[in-house]
Amino acid sequence: MVAKKIVFANQKGGVGKTTTSVNLGAYLADAGKKVLLIDFDPQGNMTSAVGADDELDGIYEVISGDVSLFEAVQKTPVDNLFIVGSNINLAGANVELSHVQGNEYYLKKQLDQVVHEWDYIIIDCPPSLGILTLNGLVAADFVIVPLQCEYFALEGLSMLMKTIKNIQKNLNRDLSLLGIVFTMYDARTRLANDVVSEVVGYFKEKVFSSYIPRNIRLSEAPSHGLPINLYDPRCAGAVSYKKLAKEVVERV
Numbered sequence: 631m632v633a634k635k636i637v638f639a640n641q642k643g644g645v646g647k648t649t650t651s652v653n654l655g656a657y658l659a660d661a662g663k664k665v666l667l668i669d670f671d672p673q674g675n676m677t678s679a680v681g682a683d684d685e686l687d688g689i690y691e692v693i694s695g696d697v698s699l700f701e702a703v704q705k706t707p708v709d710n711l712f713i714v715g716s717n718i719n720l721a722g723a724n725v726e727l728s729h730v731q732g733n734e735y736y737l738k739k740q741l742d743q744v745v746h747e748w749d750y751i752i753i754d755c756p757p758s759l760g761i762l763t764l765n766g767l768v769a770a771d772f773v774i775v776p777l778q779c780e781y782f783a784l785e786g787l788s789m790l791m792k793t794i795k796n797i798q799k800n801l802n803r804d805l806s807l808l809g810i811v812f813t814m815y816d817a818r819t820r821l822a823n824d825v826v827s828e829v830v831g832y833f834k835e836k837v838f839s840s841y842i843p844r845n846i847r848l849s850e851a852p853s854h855g856l857p858i859n860l861y862d863p864r865c866a867g868a869v870s871y872k873k874l875a876k877e878v879v880e881r882v
Contacts, residue, residue: 633666633748634882635741636808637770639794642786643757645778646813648675649848650871651754654774656680656857657875659711663749666703669716670737670766671756672723677715680706681855688715690723693736699744707860720762727761734761734801738769759793767797772808772882776842777829779815779822784829807836808881811874815841840874843867 638651652667659665669676674684682704687697692714702714727733741751753770755763767773773794777783787810798805810833816822830837842848845867851858858868 631746631749633741633745633751634772635745635751635753635770636772636774636878636882637753637755637766638774638776639755639763639767639790640775640777640786641757641759641763641790642778642783645757645776645783646842647757647776648679648754649852650774650776650811650813650842650874651752652676652679652852653848653858653868653871654875654878655711655750655752656708656859657872658750658752658879659708660859660872661875661879663710663879664747665711665750665752666744666748667706667711667713668737668741668751668753669713670720670753670762671716672718672721672762673756674716674718674720675852676754677713677717678855679852680708680711680713680857682706682713682715684715684717686715688717688720689737690716690720692740693723699740706857707855708857711857724761727765734764734768737765741769759790764797764801767794767805768802770802771804772806774808774878775810776813777810777825778813779819779825781821781825784825787829808878809836809838811838812841814844816844838874838877840870840877842870842874 755766847862847865848867851861
């Protein structure tokens with residue numbers, strides 16, 4: 631097997647990027663796939679969302695050459711789901727890598743060594759278009775864009791698409807847009823439906839048919855260190871993420 635590498639990217643914060651990457655990984659693992667999460671965000675939210683230890687060696691120590699990627703892998707509460715965690719040390723990589731030639735390939739070099747060990751590698755990037763997100767996009771085969779159903783989300787989307795096109799042209803010709811997933815969707819609001827209509831009208835089949843609703847259980851789960859499939863598998867958010875995982879498998 632060769633891992634399908636999926637990066638989650640959006641320069642806007644608070645769009646459900648980490649929630650989506652964690653829960654997609656959890657449901658892929660539930661389906662019997664061997665999944666590795668890579669927390670490439672210095673905030674370490676993905677790490678805490680699966681109850682991993684942010685004081686152990688993580689992705690910063692891996693790209694720094696202190697440990698191998700295998701040595702940094704931690705188990706999670708979900709069978710078949712593993713993580714290489716993150717902590718605030720990763721924030722220093724923004725400065726340390728900025729003057730290094732070929733700095734956009736650091737993550738790719740590490741993942742290329744382990745692609746035969748996993749079915750999926752899922753990368754969560756910070757809410758910016760800096761060097762860390764660039765590394766994620768260069769390392770991946772596919773990009774998923776979580777999009778909150780609000781007006782300002784549309785403004786950032788065009789900038790992100792330009793960045794993706796530039797990377798496809800200059801740094802990673804294998805990168806493709808797997809899809810856009812709507813998050814925090816509330817069918818009762820006119821704005822949410824207007825945003826959906828506009829994005830679907832432009833991106834058409836690139837928009838996933840599984841919309842992730844606003845759901846309090848999804849918000850609660852990370853504080854317990856559990857993905858939603860373990861915290862509350864019957865809630866509306868869990869049902870939506872299970873459907874999304876099925877769509878992702880079909881698309882890749």
